[in-house]
Amino acid sequence: MSGSEIIAIVNGIINGDQRFGFLNGNSIDVLRNLPSESVNCIITSPPYWAQREYDIDVEDKEMEIGRESDHERYVQSLRDVFREAKRVLKKDGSLWLNIGDKYHNKALMGMPWRVALSLMDDGWILRNDIIWDKMKGTQSCRDRFRDVYEHFFHFVRSPKYYYDADSIRVISPRKPKKINGEIVSATGVSGKRYKRLIEESTELTEAEKTAASKALEDTLAQLMNGEIVDFRMTLRGTQRTYHSDNSKVSGRAKELENKGFFIMKMSSKGFLPSDIWRITPEDTWRKDEHYAVFPEELLQNPILATCPRDGIVLDTFSGTGSTIAAALKLGRKGIGIDLSNRYIDIAKQRVSNTSYTLPLI
Numbered sequence: 013m014s015g016s017e018i019i020a021i022v023n024g025i026i027n028g029d030q031r032f033g034f035l036n037g038n039s040i041d042v043l044r045n046l047p048s049e050s051v052n053c054i055i056t057s058p059p060y061w062a063q064r065e066y067d068i069d070v071e072d073k074e075m076e077i078g079r080e081s082d083h084e085r086y087v088q089s090l091r092d093v094f095r096e097a098k099r100v101l102k103k104d105g106s107l108w109l110n111i112g113d114k115y116h117n118k119a120l121m122g123m124p125w126r127v128a129l130s131l132m133d134d135g136w137i138l139r140n141d142i143i144w145d146k147m148k149g150t151q152s153c154r155d156r157f158r159d160v161y162e163h164f165f166h167f168v169r170s171p172k173y174y175y176d177a178d179s180i181r182v183i184s185p186r187k188p189k190k191i192n193g194e195i196v197s198a199t200g201v202s203g204k205r206y207k208r209l210i211e212e213s214t215e216l217t218e219a220e221k222t223a224a225s226k227a228l229e230d231t232l233a234q235l236m237n238g239e240i241v242d243f244r245m246t247l248r249g250t251q252r253t254y255h256s257d258n259s260k261v262s263g264r265a266k267e268l269e270n271k272g273f274f275i276m277k278m279s280s281k282g283f284l285p286s287d288i289w290r291i292t293p294e295d296t297w298r299k300d301e302h303y304a305v306f307p308e309e310l311l312q313n314p315i316l317a318t319c320p321r322d323g324i325v326l327d328t329f330s331g332t333g334s335t336i337a338a339a340l341k342l343g344r345k346g347i348g349i350d351l352s353n354r355y356i357d358i359a360k361q362r363v364s365n366t367s368y369t370l371p372l373i
């Protein structure tokens with residue numbers, strides 16, 4: 013694909029009505045034609061090192077990532093691609109990188125971390141290492157455990173970045189309750205015991221007791237008006253803090269030292285999902301088309317949390333176009349890049365069949 017063709021497609025997405033586009037070519041070369049700071053979020057899964065061969069024309073084979081003769085070169089290739097991708101990413105943007113490991117001469121290579129550390133050395137800030145539990149794994153090995161997970165790294169360009177935490181919260185089924193006409197927390201906490209502990213405390217000064225009573229009253233008010241569903245209060249001297257009593261190590265211990273109490277609250281907006289995601293891969297049903305297809309469920313939280321509505325999601329190794337299809341379904345725009353003409357055709361067809369006129373979430 014020529015530079016002018018790439019620019020025309022990308023302009024139509026950035027400035028026009030186009031919702032998606034697929035760009036055929038070597039990722040790093042294609043990226044060089046994209047304007048700086050033009051996409052909100054990059055979600056991708058590059059080929060893993062020495063793992064598979066994709067359906068790529070013979071003349072393009074030498075550009076295929078994953079076929080490098082040694083792992084250092086593989087890490088360097090990815091570092092180079094993501095350096096160019098960083099230029100294209102907005103300053104408040106995110107990069108989500110799914111990458112699998114490899115056994116070589118019996119030894120587990122630690123490839124995901126080799127790549128992650130190299131990107132960190134290149135200036136990327138690592139925010140999360142999501143463990144994608146694929147809930148399956150090969151049964152063929154008899155001298156080690158089955159491997160069932162892959163890494164899904166979340167990197168950002170700068171410490172302040174776009175993140176819509178409320179869009180991915182898991183709503184707790186727990187609700188405040190009414191016992192003998194009195195509203196108590198989801199686990200039955202009324203605040204009476206804390207009130208007594210504050211009054212009887214020999215560890216708190218009078219000023220600290222006043223502040224603790226006020227904080228408790230405010231928290232109970234939040235429970236009444238539905239802002240929170242549960243809470244726990246800890247007072248200096250009543251129990252051990254969670255990680256450590258050392259205020260240099262634990263923020264909680266520091267609060268106890270400075271104020272004499274702290275309160276932990278569970279918001280009624282729900283809690284943030286953890287960094288272990290249990291999602292079955294889709295490659296069994298798409299084996300005929302491609303080996304390593306992203307399940308769309310895996311893409312949902314990254315898109316919702318790190319790409320604003322109508323923002324642009326880029327996949328630098330788009331394969332059959334799962335990322336772009338998921339982006340469109342969630343009311344975002346999408347750009348996919350792949351070296352294989354065949355995968356680009358499959359992706360275009362798939363995305364054309366994607367109903368992205370669904371009500372936007």
Ligand SMILES: C[S@@+](CC[C@H](N)C(=O)[O-])C[C@H]1O[C@@H](n2cnc3c(N)ncnc32)[C@H](O)[C@@H]1O
Binds near residue numbers: 039058302329355
């Ligand atoms: C792991 S697959 C991506 C699968 C994709 N996430 C999906 O859901 O279908 C990696 C893709 O990278 C492509 N690829 C390999 N080397 C490339 C390069 N240098 N530039 C662009 N794409 C490349 C392969 O053709 C393959 O489709």
